[in-house]
Amino acid sequence: MSLYENIFLVRPDVSAAQVETMAKEFSDVIENGGGTVPKTEFWGLKNLAYRIKKNRKAHYVLINIDTPHEALHEMERQMGLHEDVMRHMTIRVDELEEGPSAVMQSKNSRDERRPRRDDRPRDEAPKDAAPAAATEEAPAAEEAPAAEEAPAAEAKGDAE
Numbered sequence: 813m814s815l816y817e818n819i820f821l822v823r824p825d826v827s828a829a830q831v832e833t834m835a836k837e838f839s840d841v842i843e844n845g846g847g848t849v850p851k852t853e854f855w856g857l858k859n860l861a862y863r864i865k866k867n868r869k870a871h872y873v874l875i876n877i878d879t880p881h882e883a884l885h886e887m888e889r890q891m892g893l894h895e896d897v898m899r900h901m902t903i904r905v906d907e908l909e910e911g912p913s914a915v916m917q918s919k920n921s922r923d924e925r926r927p928r929r930d931d932r933p934r935d936e937a938p939k940d941a942a943p944a945a946a947t948e949e950a951p952a953a954e955e956a957p958a959a960e961e962a963p964a965a966e967a968k969g970d971a972e
Contacts, residue, residue: 845883853873
């Protein structure tokens with residue numbers, strides 16, 4: 813049996829659950845033909861480099877396949893007939909990648925590189941203590957602008 817990598821693009825209006833179902837259907841075609849599918853990766857909804865069938869985005873799915881040519885041909889035939897599959901490409905490889913693909917590795921490193929705004933640590937103080945601290949600081953905050961306004965008024969008088 814030969815080793816292949818298959819990537820297919822699905823229309824953006826299809827839900828992620830439907831994309832997973834489609835990948836499972838294509839995997840079943842391979843398994844019924846006597847092959848195996850060691851890995852399936854969902855890369856998610858990504859921007860396209862150029863418009864394909866009036867779409868600017870697509871769901872990307874990678875499937876690693878170990879199968880005879882006949883089963884692969886049947887899967888590609890079904891992908892071509894499926895109206896939600898915009899493009900598909902199958903490449904014969906010498907060996908299948910173990911672990912996540914390069915796209916998934918870059919996605920993980922991007923997530924580790926910078927925390928998101930929602931992931932920042934927040935104060936662990938109870939909610940009841942926060943308003944009390946704010947009321948103590950409020951008079952000091954009210955006095956500060958008054959002190960800043962006086963020099964500004966003197967500066968205007970000097971300018972005239």
